[in-house]
Amino acid sequence: MFNIIKMDLYKMFKSKTFYIMSIILIILILSFAILIKTTLSLNYDMAKEANFIYSVGDNTLNPSVQSPEEYYAIQKEIKSSVTVDDFIMIQYASSIMLIVMAAFIAKFVCSEWDTGFVKNIIPLNGSRVSLVVSKNIIVLLFVLIEGIISIFVAMGSNVLVSGKVSILDFKGIIIYIGLQILLQMAFASLMILISYLFRSKSVTISIGILLGMNVHAMILNQLDKLINIANIEISNLSIINNIRILEFSSEPEIYKRVIIISTAYFLLYNILSLFRVKRVEVN
Amino acid sequence: MGEYILKTENLTKVYGTTRALSRINIEVKQGEIYGLIGQNGAGKTTLLKMISGLGFPTEGAVYLFGENASTNGSLLERIGVLIEVPGLYPDLRPYDNLKLKYIAYGMNTKEYTQSILEQVGLAGVEKKKVKKLSLGMKQRLGIALALIGEPDLLLLDEPINGLDPQGIIEIRDMLLKLNKEKGVTIIISSHILEELSKIATRFGIIHEGELVEEINKEELLEKTKDRLEITTNDIERAVAVLEDNLNIHNLQVIDNNTIYVYERLEESGDINNELLKCGIKVNSLSVNRESLEEYFISLTGGRKRV
Known part of the structure; x- marks a missing residue:
């Protein structure tokens, strides 16, 4: 098993996919900062026309702001109040990290099958199990690297918007990223399963994008309206919903739910992947 | 079972309603080069996949190195495979x-x-990307991959596909060298039967999922023995002259113009003279050997593509 993990690590760092996905991720999450900076720097008249005049503290429209001076003073205050914490939360809640990860998994896992390289490995004793375990380790590494990129890009974004690095709650960031990594790994195990089921990059990426964009939320919300069992909301059991609703100072119950849900999904999807890979015939 | 490096026992594979392999029993001894012959879709690739663990048989068993492969997964590690296309990362x-x-x-x-x-x-x-290599180079690289781990048994499915004549000779020499110097047992399928006949020491002929015949090279040589091929426009009289005047009875009329004679081959000049003396014009007369392809066609019936 250790050798298969080493092989996958070699492949990960030798192939362009890893570097391309990392660059795409940096560009996409950095675009949030550019967007925020642009929005906060809007010309007063344009801002008023576009209903972009916001009060400090929350994002509700504030028609009481009348003069450009007052507007710009508020803009400056908003800029200076933006922290690294905010950017990290935007990055994770936006699903961009999920979609980039889904693309990486689709390419990494499916290429092994569509190139036929897996034929060289399957004769190894225990290789079918090792392949699944190894993919999880590679994806964990990718998610950790995503997390590090997220922190650095959030710091850069903070400098871009407010000219300084401001961290409100360092411990909170660590807990938040830790829980997000758990949820991301649960989502990753689903994407690995989909890769093994379809062995097609395009199908896996398409499903990854749809799930990442939370398209299934509509169905879950309808189910919530139809079924009401012991006050359990089905949508609360969704990985994506939990990724989106998780905050820095969420209730302990939410933290607990995230840990249980992500662990359960991670185990379930990996068991299904193992069943699939152990039974699949190599074409 | 010890002397056999591979033995299959009633190996059967069914896909839905299609029986891809039907109760295949093959035996491959250590050091043999086993040529697998069959038309496209006959079941050669399916058989190689079952042996290498890439596929699972519906029924039957594969014995490798004297042990049941399904109970000892590490046996498969002693196999090198190149099945269908070489499994390579193009980038x-x-x-x-x-x-x-x-x-x-x-x-x-x-x-x-x-x-x-x-x-x-x-x-x-080695510094070029795989996607920039020619088909023949990719095929060679596929063989190189199969050789990693120093396998005792090499399974090669159409390994000379896409190779130029020089490449075919090089691969043939390489396989013969591996077989002779390192004692690697090789199972090789190819649709270029004449090429296969140059290296294989034993043949398995598969037709519609069934093993039609297993034959070693000596037996094949005996079956595909030399013959005198006579072509003439007067076939009936030629046969009469051969039988009545020359007392030749081991002959076969192939078509309206061709007769195969299997005896007195060293007297081809006398046969020619006798036919000419009787006023029979001989268009051609030559001593030839039945090819492996012709033998295969005679076994499976019909001139189909292999």
Whole structure:
């Protein structure tokens, strides 16, 4: 098993996919900062026309702001109040990290099958199990690297918007990223399963994008309206919903739910992947 | 069972309603080069997949090195495979593709990688990306990958596909060298039957999922013995002259113009003279041997593509 993990690590760092996905991720999450900076720097008249005049503290429209001076003073205050914490939360809640990860998994896992390289490995004793375990380790590494990129890009974004690095709650960031990594790994195990089921990059990426964009939320919300069992909301059991609703100072119950849900999904999807890979015939 | 490196027992594979393999029993001894012959879709690739663990039989068993392969997974590690297309990452270099398999097999010998590339005639292209290699080069690289781990049994499905004549000779020599010097047992399928006949020591003929015949080279040579091929426009009189005047009875009329004679081949000049003396014009007369392809067609019935 250790050798298969080493092989996958070699492949990960030798192939362009890893570097391309990392660059795409940096560009996409950095675009949030550019967007925020642009929005906060809007010309007063344009801002008023576009209903972009916001009060400090929350994002509700504030028609009481009348003069450009007052507007710009508020803009400056908003800029200076933006922290690294905010950017990290935007990055994770936006699903961009999920979609980039889904693309990486689709390419990494499916290429092994569509190139036929897996034929060289399957004769190894225990290789079918090792392949699944190894993919999880590679994806964990990718998610950790995503997390590090997220922190650095959030710091850069903070400098871009407010000219300084401001961290409100360092411990909170660590807990938040830790829980997000758990949820991301649960989502990753689903994407690995989909890769093994379809062995097609395009199908896996398409499903990854749809799930990442939370398209299934509509169905879950309808189910919530139809079924009401012991006050359990089905949508609360969704990985994506939990990724989106998780905050820095969420209730302990939410933290607990995230840990249980992500662990359960991670185990379930990996068991299904193992069943699939152990039974699949190599074409 | 000890002398056999591979033995299959009633190996059967069913896909839905299609029976791809039906109760196949083959035996391959250590050191043999076993040629697998069959038309497209006959079941050759399916059989190789079942042996290598890439597929699962519906019924039956595969015995490798005297043990049931389904109960001892490590036996498959002694097999090198090249089935259908070479499994290569197109965006990586040949060296990296080889290294990936080395790592998976717990080996890490840079010199060995170089020597294996030289062995298959790929030295000098190791820095090119695989997608920039020709089809023949990819095929050689596929064979190189199959050789990693120093397998005792090599399963090669159409390994000379896409190779030029020089490449075919090089691969043939390489396989013969591996077989002779390292004692590697090889199972090879190819639709170029004449090429197969040059290296295989034993043949298995598969037709519509069934093993029609297993035959060794000596038996095949006996069955595909030399013959005198006579072509003439007067076939009936020619047969009469051969039988009545020359007392030749071991002959076969192939078509309206061709007769095969299987005796007195060393007297071809006398036969020709006798036919001419009787006023029969002989268009051609030559001593030939039945090819493996012709033998295969006679067994499976019909001139189909193999």
